[in-house]
Every structure is written in structure tokens, then in C-alpha cells.
Amino acid sequence: MQSGRLSDSGPAEPGPRLRSLCGADQAAWASSLSEAEAEAGCFALAVAAVLPAGGSGERMGVPTPKQFCPILERPLISYTLQALERVCWIKDIVVAVTGENMEAMKGIIQRYQHKRISLVEAGVTRHRSIFNGLKALAEDQPNSRLSKPEVVIIHDAVRPFVEEDVLFQVVTAAKEYGCSDHDLEFGTECLHLALKYCHIKAKLVEGSPDLWKVTYKRDLYAAESIIKERISQQICVVMDTKEDEEHVGHRLEEMLKNELNHMKKVTSGKDLQQILLEQCYSFVCVNVMTSDFEETHKLLNMLEESNLSILYPVVVISVHFLDYKSVPFGQTMENLMPIREFAKEVKKRNILLYGLLIYYPQDEQKLKESLRQGATIIAALIKERNSGLTGQLLIA
């Protein structure tokens, strides 16, 4: 299928005098105006990105266009923007959305605090949307905050897992391979365009399997699982540092290290500010006294002050130990019930708080079993990030 000529859509435009660069399935092709120019180092180049995001998502089998489908309650396109934003040398990101989704898109940018984003109206085809994005970058409007780029990366809004190294390769390739911008008028796939005009140099850049495009509903499921797995890699165990090393909290930490998948990193929360900077999204908070939430409150306050939970749900498991002999079980449970209210409160800020009461029997073998079960429950809560179970008090 061919898109219509862009000149149909308005007064004849010379088209943006930009080097353009497209990513297709696990591949990208790159162009530049001249080889001499291309020899300049790519980071001397001003780089921008254009995201066509005007699709209707018919193949997905859901009414919402796929770029706006939620993953952990955040729209897919926000993950893609986040992936591009992370790359400091991409100066501007232009997103082309349909008029009807313009306000929703503004809301997404505001809510998830995306930076360096500009919006343009999508065209009726993917190529017209790309053209509109390039035009916005090319225009020298006095009020525009956009700076004219030398290389533009065209990236699908529904490929959230793009990595900096692939983008780097694409921009590097742009120094050597070329295609004039009028090619935007025809075709649906960028590489197809490059091959059609045989005098044009095109280069395939190898992508990783993670670069895949979210197309079907199953891809949304896969994306959600991948994201959950990524944010569960690091688990931080927080406890009062004055606590003696023999304390059962340290034993729980050891048990977590042994029980969990070896891929996961269990860190002690001694330097919590540093850990927040490392973007750890899973916390186990050991409270010394049975019915005490002191450590948990301190942690929740720090989390609320940081902006950590804007992008991903943060799991906090408030751990308490039960010495059955000194306090009756029922009493302990009642004392810990306030966790339900705390959980309701912090859930508003995307923090998922759960309680975990671990039996502390005198018998060494039984204690070991309790700690092992505690570690299993912790792993399950962190892995699933189930918002329907927040405020629950689980028992190991």
C-alpha cells in the first residue's frame, strides 16, 4: 500500500532538509546529505527523534490504540519516551498524535514528567506523520524551542525496549548512508524505500530481540512481564543499622539471597539515598518490635520525597516478627491492622505496601522454615506487584 503524495495535503513544501533515519523490524536505515558531512563525529551532530504515534491499533483487538494501552497502569508510549529520554544526546523528541489523542498525550507527558517532548498532529498515514514531525524540526519559527537537528531518528512509539547502543549504531550509520527526503512520499516501510531506489545506500543495523514491536495483545502481556522482571532485579532490605548482626532480620536477608533467583541482587539498605538513585523498586523493611512501623514509616517518607514511584509501582514489604509466647497471635494481628490504612494512603502515590508477619519460634529448624516461607512470600509479592492485595498482612 502506498501513502498519498504529501503535496496533496497542503501547499507545496520543499520538505524538511534533514537527514532522516528509520527503524523497521530489528533494522534501521540511515541517510545523510553528503559523505563529507558524514565524516564528522556523530555526537558533534545534533540528533532528534520523531515518533509516529497516530496508529489505531486494530490488530491488537482492543479499542484503545496500542501506543496508549496501559502496562502496569502506565501507557505504552510513556515507556518508549522514557527509553529515548534516557539518551542524553537526543536533544528533541517529536511525537505525532492524532487530534483526538492530543490532550491525552499532553496529560501523559505531564503525569510522567517527560522532558524534551514536542507534539505535532499525526497525518493519515505513518509517513505523513513522520513528515509532520520532520517539518516541525525543520521550521525556523521564532517561538519554537526546537533546534534544527542534523540527524533524525524515526522510532516506532510501540517499541519500548530500544537501547542506547542500538540508537548509537543507527546514528553512526547515518554518517555513511543516504536517502533524499522525498522518499517519504512513498511506501510503508523505510527499508523498502531504500531498496526501491537502488542508487540509495541503505544499511541494516542489527537490533536485539528486545527491540520488537508491540503489535498483538500477547505483546502487551510480554511487555508487562519483561518490565516487571526488570524492576524486580534488585531488592533492598532495610533495617535499623544499630541492630546486631545476629538479628533475625539479617538471617532473613541471607535467606532471601539463597532462595531467590540468582539473577536478583539483594542489597542492604545502609545507604538508602544511594539505592534510591540506583532506581531500586522493591524494598523489604524489617521492623524490630512486633507492632512497630518505625522503619517502614521512615522508608515510606523517603520514597514519597523521591519521585521513584512516578514511573513504576514501588513494592514495600513491612516485615514483623511474632514471638508467640510473649504476645498472643490475635493481639499481634490487631496491632498490625493499621497497615491497611497506610497502604491505602501510599497506594495513591503508586507505592504498594504489604505486611508480612513471620513466626519466630525457639526451635531452630522451625525458625528456618518460617524464614524460608517469608522469603517465598516476599519473592511472590515483588514478582507480581499485585495492586489488589496491598494492605494485606501475610503470615509465614
Added chain:
Amino acid sequence: MQSGRLSDSGPAEPGPRLRSLCGADQAAWASSLSEAEAEAGCFALAVAAVLPAGGSGERMGVPTPKQFCPILERPLISYTLQALERVCWIKDIVVAVTGENMEAMKGIIQRYQHKRISLVEAGVTRHRSIFNGLKALAEDQPNSRLSKPEVVIIHDAVRPFVEEDVLFQVVTAAKEYGCSDHDLEFGTECLHLALKYCHIKAKLVEGSPDLWKVTYKRDLYAAESIIKERISQQICVVMDTKEDEEHVGHRLEEMLKNELNHMKKVTSGKDLQQILLEQCYSFVCVNVMTSDFEETHKLLNMLEESNLSILYPVVVISVHFLDYKSVPFGQTMENLMPIREFAKEVKKRNILLYGLLIYYPQDEQKLKESLRQGATIIAALIKERNSGLTGQLLIA
């Protein structure tokens, strides 16, 4: 890449005189020996299936070959076998596995009670494996329980979501299109073979997007989510039928109907035997007295007698109501603790038992809120089927 000639692997064989039929990506091609024969109705034909399952799963990035990767703790290939077994007109299913996986495969067949399966040793390539499967079907060995088929469906072991209608189309197409069996000697993709020999009629049979092949780790995630979703479509609410219609259990059932995704079917467990036959894998069991497990025990016994949990984990949520005024909370919690032991017991048989205690305040608004939260927790437990949280007593 071409596979070696099959004749290299042993004494010259005429090759099986079978009509063969291959499924490639969302497509299949079909062959028959003659048009006259093909005009016979396809269910007058004896149909068998061959599953090449000798792959090493290198693209998956995991040490286990992908066909043996677990989904909800059951190997992927078992789901594929289940999909083929369901089709009553497939008389025999021949699986080609490597020698080293032969015993594991026998264990899978036994554990998941697969029927009509025969095993052959895989060859070094996919095509040699297919050849070995066809040979086993073609041979007239006195001790063989295999009957010689007229049409053979070749199906990837890693496409678990194949539906009967696609298989039907494939077999129907086999009546009209043909290819001689020596084509098995070359090529890696069946359709490629058909196109290579232009005098051969080949037909593309449209598959659904669900027919996709599990290739990468993300596909395993997607498959797990799809399977979880499928087995969570129907939720059966069981309660004592003598119970009056105004009982809070009925209100919970109504709340579930309202709160849950409209895709889900909430059925009352009046005819439990029928519901077990319908393969419902999610049960909410309402116990009349607070600390009573009577209904739950009855249901668990029925589930254990049926073989329902052999293929999928069955979720049972034992619901209890708490009238805070008549029995103290702590006491109720203690009374319900035996659920931990019950859960441990039934988990051995793949039944995931959770407890749910719902507050029953006098205030109508508060009761509604409790029931709504109960429905949310039920939905979360059924959706996730988290085996790490069995035996927990959740509170709404």
C-alpha cells in the same frame, strides 16, 4: 540452510508413502497423492500428526530447550499435545525427541496423562525428525499400535495455541494440493519447498495470531499470560444451596459479576459436577459459619476426585464472614488458621487454596465496601494464580 539428504542417515528408504502437510508461520501447505483421492471427504481420511521436538532452544537464551520450558509449572510441549489431543479425528500423535530427552518426554506423557502419543528419536535437523515420525507411521510393524494414516499434519511443538478449525482447514486443503514426500530432503521451511518446486500446488491456510510460535523468552511470558487469562474466564461461586437468597454470599456473587471484567463468567455452583466437566478452574467457596470449612472441604474433595488440576492449577478461595461484634477478630483469625495446613495438603495436587475473611458490618455502605474489596481480592488471586501465597488468609 539445507538439511542433508535423508538417505545419508541409513539404508535407502523409499520414504513413507504418506500425504504430508506442514504448518509454517501462520500458514500451512497441504499435499495429496492424487486429486481423485483428494475428493474423498476429509474425515473419511485417517489423520495423524507429527511433532518435531528435537530443537535446542538457543534463541530463547535459557538452557532448557524451549519445548520443555515450564508454563505454570507444566512443559510447553504438553500444552501443544493437549491442543492436538482435543481434536478427536487426529488418531495418532508422533513426537520426535532427542535421545537425551526421551525419558523426560515419557515422564511428561505419564504425568499429564496424554493419550494417543508415540515417541520416535529426533534427527539432527527438523526435516530428519519429521521423516522419522513419518517413517514410524508408515511402517507395518506387527507390534506397532500406530495405524497407517492418509493425511499427516506436521505441527511445531512450540505452537501451543493451535485451534481445531485451523487444523480442519489444513486437512481440507490437503485434499486439493500436493507435493511428493521427497521434498522433505531439502529446505527448512515447508512453504519455501512448495514455492521452490513451481509445479507443486501449495495453499496458504490463514492462521489466527494465536497460532504464533514460542521463540523468545518474551513468548513464554506471553504464553503464560494467555493461559492464565483463558483458565480465569469462568469463576464458579459455591455455597450451601439451602441458604436464603438474601444471604451475603449471594451479594458477593452479584458484586463479583459487577466488579469483574465483563469477559468473565460468574456461575453459581449449583450443579458442581457439570461445572467440573466444563473445565472451570476458579472457585469461590462461601462458608456460612465464620470458622467453618464445610463447603470448602466438600469442594476440595470433589476437585481431588476429578482430575481437573492435572493440567492447570485450580484456584479455590475459601470465603468467611466476620461479624466483629459476636466474635473477636483475633479469635476468628486463630480459628481460621487451619487453612494453612489444608492449603499445604492440596497444593501437592496442584490446587491453590487461599482464605478470605470479609468484614460484615451492620452499616450498609460499609458492607458494600467490604464486599467490593473482597471481589477485588478474589479477582487478583484468580488472575495471578500465585503459588507462593497459598494458605494465606486475606482480609476485606
